[in-house]
Amino acid sequence: MTQTVRSSPLALTVLGMLHTRPLHPYGIQRLIKQWGKDQVVNVGQRTSLYRTIERLEESGLVAVRTTGRDQQYPERTVYEITDAGRAATRQWLEDMLAEPKREYPEFPVALSHLMMLTPAEALDQLERREQALAALHAGLEAGLAATAGLPRVLMLESEYVAATSAAQLEWLRAVIADLRSGRLAWTEQGLISTASGDAQAAQDG
Template identity: 65%
Template sequence: MTPSAARSSPLALTVLALLHYKPLHPYGVQRLIKDWGKEQVVNVSQRASLYRTIERLNAAGLIAVRETGRDQQYPERTVYEITDAGRETTRAWLEEMLSAPKQEFPEFPAALSNLLLLTPRDMADVLDQRADALAKKLDALEAAMAAEAEQGLPRITRLETEYLRAVTAAELEWVRAVVEDLRAGALSWSKEKLDALGAGPAQQ
């Protein structure tokens, strides 16, 4: 596999970015992701996915084994370092991810596209639950931003939290507005009209 064949992902980019600072073993990568709050934007809940990503980056020549060590407390650990090709690829991936919006397929829009299976009342109830969850998430993000500011961290280190806070606030406002329309009857439908739509154009 050549470096150009490596597939980008948020986790792969983060691994390469962390190895810019110093060589690390996989556990060290996972610990830094959590210590630096990057688990908000990178999924490391499954350690196996991290190991697979590291193996893929190594096979692509973007990282290399620096050393393998063992001590009494831990099993054998392989320490990786970034290669010159890895540095070039990190820059290319970063610029592409920042500049070009990607067509992604998250669960929520997919569920919205099938909401006609619910009644307006049921739809309002489930979206009310989502609004409650979003409000809690927003409170947590604002608390995290306040804590980061108190630590004196520069804004550049807090941009992902700032972005998540803005996106969460916008979604919460929209969900609450939809629920309000549902409760007021401004957003409604009938089974008969939906059945007619599903049947397609009337036969001539």
């Protein structure tokens, strides 16, 4: 029985790689890294890649083309995209481009609980993040400079990642400056009083 697979960044990327030619899973993973798509999809764990391919096959979006053997790979299954896979790829791509989706990365969640730390502790952790983010951004900018001769359409995701990291870095540095100056500060007692006032207001309402 054909199953329906939900769209995901990794599933779309696998189908995108198979648009180029039939590939085995290792070839898909290698091509993702060669083309720099690992900036936007996680292919560090090959298990998740295999599971995604299995779901795509169960849904009829990819099919086994050949299964061969050689010295390096005892058994190597080569997959190809189906007509249904090409149609799904186009639909997923159009939806992902046109429709913003609410995502829940971990950093905003951590920020929502920042009051559990003291301002000094929060400053220490955010300064560490600023250093790591600055190094990441420098690497992204260097990567863009190294690939400046490529057609721009091939580098749009790298541009986007670099632009968003620059915006995050600017915002983070502003928060750090406010923590250092004391413009952003809190105390446990003050937060307790605020919470108590909110609770009383809710009861009164």
